[in-house]
Amino acid sequence: MTSNAVLFFKIMLSKSLQQGILNLPKKFTRKYGDSLSNPVFLKPPDGTEWKVDWTMHDAQILFEDGWKEFVAYYSIKHGHFLMFEYYGNSQFGVQICDMSGLEIEYPFNVNQQEKDNIDEISDKAVQVFDETPQRQNNRRKSSMSQLDQSNDRKETQTSSNDALEEAKKFTSENPFFIITITKKLLDLCRPSVPxxxxxxxxxxxxxxxxxxxxxLWPMKFLRSNQSIRLSTGWNLFVKASKLQAGDVCIFELINMKDAEFDVHFFRCHHP
Known part of the structure; x- marks a missing residue:
């Protein structure tokens, strides 16, 4: 805790979570609202920084744009307890406790070893397709028939050698890029985005x-040495989707405004 920090806490309620907003205490607004610039920056203990836009309503500052993504990323639910430290200059520290009162285990974040290794990943594992084929019906029907729609997943099972070839037959009216999963991408490193x-x-x-x-699984973009990579959030996605080396993923941009992607899996058979 910083000695000059201003402390306040908020208990998360279902209504505000559903609305995707957070109202700050009126006393804080009265004292610091006039000097608070827009946006503010939230800094949890995992070393990330989140930009959040706010508005004024009924003499209270409301966190709006960016807050919903913050809540989703940390899986904040009704009854969670958040402690805020305001350092000035629109910078907030945030600690998150679950309903038991214990601080949560924060998602994996980029550490120095990852930063040292990040340029070792070959960009050949990533291919981008910006232009839409003229005839979308050219997509192989056999591949489409293998897509598994259960659990909202789009998935093809194939051999290790054929996974990438099957993925290359994918077509869409939306832009997309392909990532081939390597062992490094399953450990510390993160995939590049063209x-x-x-x-x-x-x-x-x-x-x-x-x-x-x-x-929706939020992932931060990390810019380093003229490269752009999927960073914080990638590790959780890898575990949830049970990706293995040799699998291929297609990230299809379905909502440009909100940077929202559909993911299509081309799994290779593993012994």
Missing amino acids: IDFTKRYLKEKKIAKVRFRKK
């Missing part, structure tokens, strides 16, 4: 949202 793709379709977006199992 720079041209992000410049053309994502611009200054800092968070991607990947739809999987009827849930």
